[in-house]
Amino acid sequence: MKVFVKDIADILENIAPVKYAHSYDNVGLIVGSFHKKVKNVLITLDLTEEVFYESINKKCDLIISFHPIIFQSIKNITGKTYSERVIIHALKNDTSIYVIHTNLDMVWDGPSSYISKLLKINREKVLFPKKENLKKLTTYVPIDYASKVRNALFEAGAGNISNYSHCSYNFDGFGSYMGNKKTKPFFGKKEVFHMERETCINVIFPNYKLNIIKNALFKSHPYEEIAYEIYNIENISPYIGIGFIGNLMKKMNEYDFLCFIKKKMNVTCIRHSNFREKNIQKIAMITGSGRFGIETAIKEKADVFVSSDLKYHDFFKHEKKILIVDIGHYESEKFTKNLVKSFLDKNFTSISVYESEIHTNPVKYFH
Incomplete structure (x- = not known):
């Protein structure tokens, strides 16, 4: 079975839509063509020249970088x-480059899922829910065609609420219309007033x-002219x-927790605020740069906030209400390679998917 860049992009974007990415980010296909055939894929956290040479040695047609x-x-x-230089190498070697970054961070099955399983954390909700993410469709369908339209909408991705799918609200009523002489009404006759029993579908x-x-x-609605409304709604997905x-x-206790996370996350160095001499159970975490999350973690009454790239003054923000922990940027995101590989392995059997063996962390520690 032939696999193209677009096939891989479609799978990744079904999991982590490009539009979920932050406005400053640059995700999706960066170099290359969606129509290029792919046999081997290399996944990396950072795309350096050394990683690119690794992709050449592994004969990879596509590099997926976080x-x-x-x-x-x-x-x-x-x-x-x-x-x-990497872009020049990619163009010369006909190697495509695809990026999946903050759009992956946004989804429930993203890096947070991997880390919570690693640390055996029972996740409750996201720390910063994405706003303005949902719309509502209301449409009116002849009763005998309601199931067809409703199922088509479900198939397209409508009607999902948290852990429930196929969600809709329906009620029956009468729709009226009268088409002019240019129309071809599905029911009734042109230039004749008509009332049809219809189902109102909301998803x-x-x-x-x-x-x-x-x-x-x-495509699924039988009418020539379809009555429908689309609204922006303020509901926030957890x-x-x-x-x-x-x-x-x-x-x-706090000491045991730091030892625990150091071992599980394979971290060599941890920075943290003063111990509060209280037990740890409720955790707030942001992978990558997360200094903006401290106040929210405190409002959520978390016992500890785990992230990276925290500044000197950020550690004063604990106010004896929370333990603040910085495990390092690379260290908090390095498992992403394995996560993306698992997505591809589940969907493609005719290509080889490799995790980069290059340690790309630019931060070095003197022990």
């Missing part, structure tokens, strides 16, 4: 920086599926957003 090789616009490509769906949902409606809140299976 961190973008291009963050901002480039006016010229002369090879003066490592990122420009919610994520913003990024707007066009898919509309296409499903238009499972889409940055970070997470959860509980350890059992309480432990």
